[in-house]
Amino acid sequence: xxxxxxxxxxxxxxxxxxxxxxxxxxxxxxxxxxxxxxxxxxxxxxxxxxxxxxxxxxxxxxxxxxxxxxxxxxxxxxxxxxxxxxxxxxxxxxxxxxxxxxxxxxxxxxxxxxxxxxxxxxxxxxxxxxxxxxxxxxxxxxxxxxxxxxxxxxxxxxxxxx
Numbered sequence: 079x080x081x082x083x084x085x086x087x088x089x090x091x092x093x094x095x096x097x098x099x100x101x102x103x104x105x106x107x108x109x110x111x112x113x114x115x116x117x118x119x120x121x122x123x124x125x126x127x128x129x130x131x132x133x134x135x136x137x138x139x140x141x142x143x144x145x146x147x148x149x150x151x152x153x154x155x156x157x158x159x160x161x162x163x164x165x166x167x168x169x170x171x172x173x174x175x176x177x178x179x180x181x182x183x184x185x186x187x188x189x190x191x192x193x194x195x196x197x198x199x200x201x202x203x204x205x206x207x208x209x210x211x212x213x214x215x216x217x218x219x220x221x222x223x224x225x226x227x228x229x230x231x232x233x234x235x236x237x238x239x240x
Contacts, residue, residue, distance in 0.1 A: 081189055085144040087182050088135055088194075093149035094178055095132035099125045101154045101171060108158045116237030117161055123239050124168075131201070138197050161229070162219050169212040176205040 080088070102125035109118030139146050158164055179201045186195040215236070222228030 080139070080142050080144040080194065081191070084182075084185060084189060084191055084194060085139065087185060088139050088144065089147045089149065091178060091182060092132045092135045092139075092147075093151060094175065095128050095135065096149065096151045097154070098171065098175060099128035099132070100151055101156070102128060102168075104154050104156065105158060105164045105168070108164065109161070114161060114233060116233035117164075120236040120239050121164075131204070134200075138194075142193060142197075162223070165212060165216050165219055169209070169216050172205065172208045172212055176209060179205055 102121045106118045106121035106125060109115065109121060136146050156167065158167075179198060183195060183198045183202060186192075186198060215232070218232055219229075222232060
């Protein structure tokens, strides 16, 4: 059985995951509106993943006997200034999400909630992958600055994401 505090934190993380979804949907829209459809497809797939993460948390809350709350989520107010800027923001955002997951894992350990601690290991591993992926994209964007052909090649590569 989940503690009230853990239940609240997990429900809050559902909200955080769906904020991430909206954040990436806003980036997708910017890309599509500015003819960067390949990057837009990458952000769309990223948004889909964030929604799935929220659903995974909801299923766990239900299985662990917690009470599910569907959070209200507003679109982000961030002004986007280009592809490089969006991926820098994405990298920063993923590091924040990692910190949030770690805080919940710390709480699970403090409460000796072994089931939740075990469940969260998937998210911890996922965040290592998320940060690494975006860090690599940022590094590539930095290397190709001022080279339209490089930007085109990277966009084509990201558009093919499965």
